[in-house]
Amino acid sequence: MRHPKALYAIAAVLLTVPGGLAFAAGAGPSDAQIAHIAYTAGDLDIKAAELALEKSQSKTVRAFADDMVRDHKAVNDKALALVKKLNVSPEDNDTSKSLVKDADEKRAHLATLSGAAFDKAYVENEVAYHKAVNGALETTLIPSSDNGELKSLLETGLKIFQGHLKHAEHLAGSLK
């Protein structure tokens, strides 16, 4: 794999329970933490897409980035409306912090690239990132969520992001 293991940060962090975070076996993250992780993951993908819209000249890469911005904003708007309705304050946590740190590093690296090299690296990162996020949703975030509406939104989110993964894989194939 060309991708640093940091790309799999979400799954890794959730599995290794760093910093004594209360994700002990059977407990899992709280709904307030899950909401924060899911929102953060979406927000980071929007930031990556915004960088792609600044840098890429490729029509297909730009169209993909537009799709990412639009869909992740729509999902995050739903998430914000839901936490407001449920009167839940999203709670920052080690998983969210790790996601932000890794994504910031990745974006800084992408910013040094241009042209076809940027397009390839951005799209390959989108494949890896969506795989990691979808894995975390399936194995941890969805099973751990207590509130039915939050669980349902995460399930819909997973279907949307599985679509993004397939789209990104097609695109990565076409850029080779």
Add this chain to the structure above:
Amino acid sequence: MRASGFSVLSFVLVALAHVASAKAGETIVVKITDLAFVPAEVSARVGDTIEWVNVDFIDHTATASNGAWDLALPAGSRGRLVVKQAGVLGYFCRVHPNMTGTLNVNEK
């Protein structure tokens, strides 16, 4: 002259009936809900209208696999297409290509 006038009238009526039947294609509704085309497979005849109704909160498309058409279906919108050719035609959503559907189009 009278007979001839009657013939013309008959011809016009037959022609109008023909136009009416040609226009009377059915509308087949495909709902887009929770990232799926429902039903995923529909049968239609040439001249029928397929109407996609997107009830999801995100935008989708109905895009022919052979590139013949590409319909934008923003969240909460509906879009229509009159089918013009017989055959089996697959389609998908460009944004979420795991969403797929099939139109089985028969001759009129």
